[in-house]
Amino acid sequence: MKKNFSEFKEFIINKKVAVVGIGVSNIPLIDFLFELGAKVTAFDKKDINDLGEIGEKFINRGIKLELGENYLSKLEGFDVIFKTPSMRIDNPALAKAKSEGSYITSEMEEFVKYCPAKIFAITGSDGKTTSTTLTYNILEKQGYKTWIGGNIGYPLFSKIEEIKKEDKVVLELSSFQLMTMKLPIECALITNITPNHLDVHKDMEEYIEAKKNIFKFQDEDSLLVLNRDNEITNSIVSEAKGRVMQFSLKEELKEGAYFKDNSLMLNNVEVCKLDEIKLKGMHNVENLLGVFCLVSEDATIESMRNVAITFTGVEHRCEFVRELNEVKFYNDSIASSPTRTVAGLKSFEKPVVLIAGGYDKHIPFEPLADEGYDHIKLLILMGATKEKIKIVFENIMKDKKIKIPIVIVDNMEEAVYKAKELSEQGDIVTLSPACASFDMFPNFEVRGNKYKEIVMNLK
Numbered sequence: 001m002k003k004n005f006s007e008f009k010e011f012i013i014n015k016k017v018a019v020v021g022i023g024v025s026n027i028p029l030i031d032f033l034f035e036l037g038a039k040v041t042a043f044d045k046k047d048i049n050d051l052g053e054i055g056e057k058f059i060n061r062g063i064k065l066e067l068g069e070n071y072l073s074k075l076e077g078f079d080v081i082f083k084t085p086s087m088r089i090d091n092p093a094l095a096k097a098k099s100e101g102s103y104i105t106s107e108m109e110e111f112v113k114y115c116p117a118k119i120f121a122i123t124g125s126d127g128k129t130t131s132t133t134l135t136y137n138i139l140e141k142q143g144y145k146t147w148i149g150g151n152i153g154y155p156l157f158s159k160i161e162e163i164k165k166e167d168k169v170v171l172e173l174s175s176f177q178l179m180t181m182k183l184p185i186e187c188a189l190i191t192n193i194t195p196n197h198l199d200v201h202k203d204m205e206e207y208i209e210a211k212k213n214i215f216k217f218q219d220e221d222s223l224l225v226l227n228r229d230n231e232i233t234n235s236i237v238s239e240a241k242g243r244v245m246q247f248s249l250k251e252e253l254k255e256g257a258y259f260k261d262n263s264l265m266l267n268n269v270e271v272c273k274l275d276e277i278k279l280k281g282m283h284n285v286e287n288l289l290g291v292f293c294l295v296s297e298d299a300t301i302e303s304m305r306n307v308a309i310t311f312t313g314v315e316h317r318c319e320f321v322r323e324l325n326e327v328k329f330y331n332d333s334i335a336s337s338p339t340r341t342v343a344g345l346k347s348f349e350k351p352v353v354l355i356a357g358g359y360d361k362h363i364p365f366e367p368l369a370d371e372g373y374d375h376i377k378l379l380i381l382m383g384a385t386k387e388k389i390k391i392v393f394e395n396i397m398k399d400k401k402i403k404i405p406i407v408i409v410d411n412m413e414e415a416v417y418k419a420k421e422l423s424e425q426g427d428i429v430t431l432s433p434a435c436a437s438f439d440m441f442p443n444f445e446v447r448g449n450k451y452k453e454i455v456m457n458l459k
Contacts, residue, residue, distance in 0.1 A: 005114045005160055013037035018075060018102075021084030022046065025155045027054060029082060029107045032158035034063055041078070043071045078102050082110075085176040104180075108150060108173070111157040112183045117147070117167040120294055123178060123214050124191025124227075126340040127287045130279075131191055132172040133314050134291045134307060141303040142295075144168045150177065168298065175210040181217075188214040189225040189294045191287065193232040194339040194367075208232060218242050225293040227286070228253070245296065247289035249282060257289035264308065266292040271301055276309040280318050281347025316448035318344050318430075321455050326425040329455045332432035333448030336361075338368035341434040345375035352376060352428040355415045357383035358435030358447075365389050368434050369396040378422055379406045380415050384439040412440070412447070416454040 015038050019030050022044040034040045041064040048055045048067060058065060066074045072093040080103045083094060098104050112119065122132045129152055139146045147163060149156035150171035193211055215224045222242035226233040229248050237244055247257040257266045262274040264285060271292060292304050313319060316333040335341040345352060354376050369392045381389050386408055397404060409415045419429045431451045441447040
């Protein structure tokens with residue numbers, strides 16, 4: 001049973017509330033809690049100069065700030081603490097606050113607890129954002145007032161009083177957001193699970209268990225959608241609390257979505273043909289099949305088809321940038337894991353000039369070499385992981401008795417200039433890093449936009 005938001009309003013008034021992280025998602029949350037009558041203190045590693053106008057605005061409103069390298073040392077004496085998603089619950093400062101009686105939560109947990117509308121939540125190692133956007137578009141096409149949030153869109157908790165029971169809400173949820181989620185979600189989709197974020201999670205088991213929280217608290221009326229072709233997601237079918245639907249590129253399913261004879265099928269009904277969809281790559285066919293299952297109780301085949309044959313993709317996901325001297329440049333900056341890069345490589349009809357490398361998330365690069373080597377014509381490596389990736393590819397080349405030229409560069413500009421210099425007419429160049437961006441850029445969007453800017457300025 002959904003909780004009424006009036007309960008939260010009564011609970012939060014005059015409470016001492018800490019919000020950890022003054023980022024894009026937390027700024028509206030800080031304002032919202034202050035407007036509800038909470039005594040808010042915002043915490044961040046940045047200093048007041050880095051915050052700029054936002055910092056001044058908060059101070060002028062009466063919102064306290066705790067800033068700088070030791071900002072968490074003051075995290076005590078609060079009734080409620082909203083943590084930033086990537087902050088582990090076992091962080092010593094949080095653990096101490098919890099032991100002293102603080103209620104630890106997050107923007108997304110409170111939203112799920114009080115959201116009056118049906119929630120469609122998507123997680124997975126790859127394909128989350130595309131699947132979330134497709135789900136949103138299909139439900140909108142069906143005529144529902146639809147909201148999108150979580151990892152993308154606008155922070156929804158601050159909008160909760162505008163959301164009606166008959167609306168639909170679509171959430172992209174990361175493993176970080178799910179680690180402490182202990183709430184029922186009506187419709188859940190796990191696109192796949194492969195090694196990722198092992199720089200934050202203790203091990204692969206913890207990462208998998210975090211993903212499972214998307215369905216662990218469902219009831220018998222709930223829907224869980226799982227990828228039949230992924231070994232890990234297929235192995236958790238028996239753990240579902242409610243109804244399960246699966247999707248597959250390889251098998252025909254009695255109930256679920258599958259690909260057969262160049263058609264995308266749902267419950268044995270054709271939704272569309274492969275040559276009708278605009279998205280490149282079989283990984284996007286997989287995304288569509290998962291989404292068809294997720295919305296199957298709320299949207300018609302007609303609405304699914306309409307979106308499937310018109311949707312052209314999300315920025316930074318195999319995004320065409322420009323053609324120069326008969327060389328096509330693509331931006332796949334979202335690819336922050338080896339499996340996501342492999343999926344992108346397989347969407348092209350020929351081996352590509354690949355720009356890869358970045359922040360080290362401590363995940364193995366062998367899958368990139370094992371499955372990607374025959375899709376790569378030239379490998380340009382940058383960032384903190386460049387030597388690790390180089391060694392893995394040198395091993396595969398020795399084993400397979402093949403030769404892929406590898407070029408090591410220091411930054412994005414050099415990578416793009418080398419790609420232009422070494423590519424030939426008819427080549428495809430793609431930025432698909434297989435790594436996070438944090439060694440060189442704040443996030444994958446900034447990385448992708450920088451790449452596009454450099455490519456567009458090539459003469």
